[in-house]
Amino acid sequence: MRQSGRRGWAAGWLVPADALCVIAAYVLAFALRFHGVAVYPGHHASNMRAMLKALPLFVAISLVLAQAYGLYQRYPLTWPEQVQSMFLLVVLDGVLAMAASFFARTFAVPRSVLAIAAVLDFLLLYGYRRLAYTHWMAREGPPRLLLVHAGAGVSLALPEVPGALFALAGAFAWDEAAPATWGPQLEQTLTAQRADGLLLDHTLPDSAKEELALWALERRQELFLVPRLLDLLVLQSHPAPFGDRLVVNLSATASASYQRALKRFVDISLSVFFLLLTWPVLLVAAVLILLDDGRPVLYRQERLGLHGRRFQVLKLRTMRRDAEAVTGPVLASRDDPRATRVGRWLRHLHVDEIPQLWNVLRGEMSLVGPRPERPAIHADVAAALPAFGARLRILPGLTGLAQVHGGYDTQPHEKLKYDVLYAVRASAAMDVQILLRTARSVLNGLRRAASGRQP
Numbered sequence: 001m002r003q004s005g006r007r008g009w010a011a012g013w014l015v016p017a018d019a020l021c022v023i024a025a026y027v028l029a030f031a032l033r034f035h036g037v038a039v040y041p042g043h044h045a046s047n048m049r050a051m052l053k054a055l056p057l058f059v060a061i062s063l064v065l066a067q068a069y070g071l072y073q074r075y076p077l078t079w080p081e082q083v084q085s086m087f088l089l090v091v092l093d094g095v096l097a098m099a100a101s102f103f104a105r106t107f108a109v110p111r112s113v114l115a116i117a118a119v120l121d122f123l124l125l126y127g128y129r130r131l132a133y134t135h136w137m138a139r140e141g142p143p144r145l146l147l148v149h150a151g152a153g154v155s156l157a158l159p160e161v162p163g164a165l166f167a168l169a170g171a172f173a174w175d176e177a178a179p180a181t182w183g184p185q186l187e188q189t190l191t192a193q194r195a196d197g198l199l200l201d202h203t204l205p206d207s208a209k210e211e212l213a214l215w216a217l218e219r220r221q222e223l224f225l226v227p228r229l230l231d232l233l234v235l236q237s238h239p240a241p242f243g244d245r246l247v248v249n250l251s252a253t254a255s256a257s258y259q260r261a262l263k264r265f266v267d268i269s270l271s272v273f274f275l276l277l278t279w280p281v282l283l284v285a286a287v288l289i290l291l292d293d294g295r296p297v298l299y300r301q302e303r304l305g306l307h308g309r310r311f312q313v314l315k316l317r318t319m320r321r322d323a324e325a326v327t328g329p330v331l332a333s334r335d336d337p338r339a340t341r342v343g344r345w346l347r348h349l350h351v352d353e354i355p356q357l358w359n360v361l362r363g364e365m366s367l368v369g370p371r372p373e374r375p376a377i378h379a380d381v382a383a384a385l386p387a388f389g390a391r392l393r394i395l396p397g398l399t400g401l402a403q404v405h406g407g408y409d410t411q412p413h414e415k416l417k418y419d420v421l422y423a424v425r426a427s428a429a430m431d432v433q434i435l436l437r438t439a440r441s442v443l444n445g446l447r448r449a450a451s452g453r454q455p
Contacts, residue, residue: 014071014072014132015063015072017128018062018063018066018071018125019059019062021121021124021125021128022055022058022059022062022093022121023055023059024120024124025117025118025120025124026051026055026058026117028116028117028120029113029114029116029120030048030051030113033110033112033116051113054100057097057100058093058097061093061096061097061100062089062093062121065088065092065093066085066089069085069086069088069089070085071086071089074222075143075196075222076133076136078165079133080433080436080437080440081433082129082133083126084432084433084436086126086129087122088429090118090121090122090125091118093118093121094114094115094117094118097114097117098111098114141167142165142166142167143165143167143196143197143222144166144167144168144169144193144194144195144197145166145167145168145195145196145197145198145199145222145224146169146170146171146189146190146193146195146198146199147168147170147171147199147201148171148172148174148198148199148200148201148204148212149171149172149174149201149203149204150173150201150203150204150205151173151174166199166224168199169193169194169195169196170193170195172185172186172189174208174212186215190221196222197216197221197222197223197224198212198216198221198222198223198224199224199225199226200212200213200223200224200226202225202226202227202228209225227417229387229390229416229417229420232417232420232421232424233420233424234248235421235424235425259428262428263366263431264363266431267360267361267366267367268360268361271360271361271367272361274357275354275357278354281351281354282316282351282354282355285342285346285351285352286316288342289316289317289340289342289343291342292341292342292343293317293320293321293342293343294321296317296321297316297317298314298315298316298317298355299314299315299317299318299319300312300313300314301313301315301374302374303372303373303374303375303396304372304373304374304375304378304392304396305365305392305395306392306393306395306396307392308392310375311359311362311372313364313365313372314355314356314358314359315352315355315356316351316352316354316355317340317343317352318339318340318342318344318347318352319338319340319343320338320339320340348445349445349446350438350441350442350445353398356398357398360398364396365395365396365397365398366396366398367397367398367399367431367435368398368422368426368430368431368434368435369394369395369396369397369422370391370394370396370397370402370419370422370423371396371397371399371400371402371403372396373391381412385412385413385416387416387420388412388416390416390419390420390423391416391419391420391423393423394422394423394426399434399435399438400418400434401418401421401422401434402414402415402416402419402422403438404437404438405418406418
């Protein structure tokens with residue numbers, strides 16, 4: 001099959017460039033630690049020889065970790081994911097380098113050099129990869145996907161936004177009545193649309209997905225899927241042989257007790273830290289609310305928590321006091337007319353959510369998890385979407401996967417997919433990534449506010 005003319009991100013120069021970054025980081029670290037690269041006989045020179053002897057091992061460890069963290073795949077991770085992978089790479093690389101230096105008898109690199117090298121390696125990787133990624137995206141643009149759907153009309157439109165990871169090249173209607181012709185037709189459409197891969201819509205029958213997946217694998221074609229809820233559960237499935245047949249266990253298992261204990265410790269520690277850090281912001285916000293719309297400053301609202309237990313969530317009041325006198329409980333929107341003038345800014349900066357740190361301290365919420373819903377809204381959505389109740393199997397959170405990837409206007413069934421994905425794949429690394437993306441969103445809001453742009 002003729003492939004698209006696009007060059008993949010994983011070009012051959014990435015590996016030697018990463019290796020040069022590691023070498024440069026260690027040489028510069030040695031120079032900073034010992035005020036120059038020692039070439040004369042003596043203690044520093046012996047340290048230099050030990051480091052040069054160890055460099056091939058350090059480079060090999062770094063390249064293996066880069067491959068393991070997805071830094072050499074054909075189409076790149078999002079930039080925040082790349083930064084996270086680079087950070088984890090240099091941290092683990094430094095730990096392994098220290099262990100090798102400690103246990104090996106043939107060389108001994110000072111730990112101060114290893115620590116400085118880790119910092120320099122991250123900065124060098126970040127700098128050159130950022131430039132390369134920006135140049136690649138500007139030249140190639142995001143990968144173009146051909147949407148294959150069930151023939152009843154295109155059910156998905158990917159947003160054309162700057163920096164998007166993918167773009168929609170076109171659509172292809174799957175025709176079960178013509179099994180002998182769909183292959184050549186699909187290949188022709190891929191070539192005509194200059195598509196880099198296939199995107200299988202959730203409307204396709206399972207038999208079609210299997211045929212298309214095999215067809216794409218045989219041709220080494222990039223393959224993506226718009227998942228159903230069942231597909232997300234399969235991601236965390238465990239094999240369970242049943243006689244001579246392979247079955248999988250789809251039951252979402254709870255996190256291990258030590259993981260829950262670690263998550264609770266982090267929740268308490270960070271909540272106390274952020275409350276101490278943000279109390280002046282809360283004080284200023286309270287004064288602004290009083291001046292703009294009077295009392296009360298805090299707003300209590302009943303929400304559903306773990307296993308459907310009800311609790312009172314705390315927020316800074318952003319809507320008029322009589323906001324739901326006529327409408328009753330309704331979902332908030334981006335340009336909610338019920339919001340006060342100050343309230344719009346508080347929502348824009350996410351300041352109204354800060355009091356929920358108290359709910360986290362009480363154990364009613366976590367820092368990361370699905371957003372808790374009001375009982376009436378939960379009942380309405382669950383009536384149309386029964387799987388919505390799956391969100392109650394884990395502790396709700398201040399922020400979550402659906403919040404960093406979606407927005408006010410994201411449909412409930414799409415948010416549910418993110419919540420289910422988090423429920424079955426939650427980990428400390430995922431929590432860190434969500435918190436970092438949330439922090440970036442808050443900082444972007446602060447920058448927009450500083451520039452005088454309206455929320």
